Amino acid sequence: MSDDQLALLATCAFPGFTLEVNEALPLEGCTAVFGPSGSGKSTLLRLIAGFQKPTTGHVYCAGTPWSDAGRRLHIPPDKREVGYLFQDGRLFPHLSVMGNLAFADTRSRATSGAITFDGVVSAFDLKPLLDRHPESLSGGERQRVALARTLLTRPRLLLLDEPLSALDRARKREILPYLEALPHRFGVPTIYVSHAVEEVVRLADRILILADGKTVAHGDVTETLNAFGYDVDAEAGTRPAVILEGRCVDPYCANGLAVISVGSARLSLPARPGLAAKYTVRMRIDARDVAISLTEPVGLSIRNVLPATIRALHPIPGQPFVDIELDSEGAPLFARITQDAVAELSLTPGQRVFALIKTASFD
């Protein structure tokens, strides 16, 4: 058992459902646990936190046993140095924001130079909220406080259980930058449970896909999701989308756009807080947001153009659309266009074309 990983070899049996994992998760960066509702994501997180005992098997963190059913050993959650962010935040209603943060701060046993009370308060912009009580906070503010509170335990491992699922779109957009900045700013390894592929793409380095309590895939986010190609989105069902990986060249150029290099091409997308030069940026590109041109376009409102080669055509049964599978300098891409357009442009595999991507589709 390696020193820098979380070794999971365990089953959790419930009536009608069994979680079965045999994985080693590296204790660095952000690992997403992804899957539809009922796939066992939360059970896995509760197993790691210690709220759930394994029926058989064990959980080891960096060589230290946390649970071992064979040895009847179970370290309770309060002794695991794990930070757990609940879906609903679970702030203590009788304490102010300050009281909630102090509860975690005073009980943290580890000393981490990277995490200080003032540092966390300023990183999450909590100064104006300190005297407020949880019931007077908005949903987004509550999750921000909860996240800050979790960090103040100075955890060795941060577990985030669908922290955005209870929030509306606007609130999500408010919290995402804070989550995104976590690994760079505080350097705490994170396991992020989600059923939203956009969040995974934006936040995680690795992904572990669960279905019916079993691991379906585990690996690099871009490779794993692209390998799944057609049915990657747990919620939207089959919808071809790919993940493009690029490097941020300019986090904030004119007109509120950031410039990202992908291969030899440059894409611009709306700048967002937390983005910095040289960061690796992942973009999820939906086939419906990609159009095809035979020539390099001029005089078009679409800013993002990638040279590509057609690899295959996938007509969609019962619909007037065709999914065009493309290869852009080694990166996969899908475009969903009408059958009429395919006929008119006489698209065939091997043909060199230009893929046009709408800027707005990056967000």
Added chain:
Amino acid sequence: MSLPDASALALTAWLAFLVTVILLLLATPLAWWLSRTQSRAKPVVEAIVALPLVLPPTVLGFYLLILFTPENPLGAVWVQLTGSTLTFSFTGLVVASIIYSLPFAVQPLQTAFERIGTGLMEAAASLGARPWDAFFNIAAPLSWRGFLTAAVLSFAHTIGEFGVVLMVGGNIPGETRTVSIAIYEHVETMDYGEAHTLSAILLFVSFSVLLVVYGLGRRRALHVG
């Protein structure tokens, strides 16, 4: 008011105070266990705790009297340990009152603890709080209303008890003669004046206590939300 009646009042107040303090100490862990356990013994324990609610006080008092007499193991052990009997003594009265008022302390606490749910306790554990720490700093302050209700009901119920006191304690001035016994005695001897005085005092005290409790509950509720 006569001296014996003043002494009965003092005795009753002291008895109720003592019983309330001991009951809160006993009922808190019991109510916590009942609110968290999935044990099959839970309904049995709940039924036993609730028994004094339905049992006629004389029945309860009768069994306790039998249990307390030195001919019985419990009573005998008590005599050996302390040199005095549990029957017709103040100590016996305290023990009997604790059993008699137990449901009035356990039930409000259990309800309050159940309302907290597991979510906040899990959150406390995930923030590194040991179980005791989580109880005192999260569960207890969030259950303050339950503690207040339990204390008031235990106190008031102990003041008002009659049947059990009569069976176990009898009517020994300064030892087991409580206010309700004194009132009964005054009525028996047609001394309505004295009965009126004591009754009015109990009425006034009970009403004042309840008024303070409800007033406090409202103000705190507005503050805590």
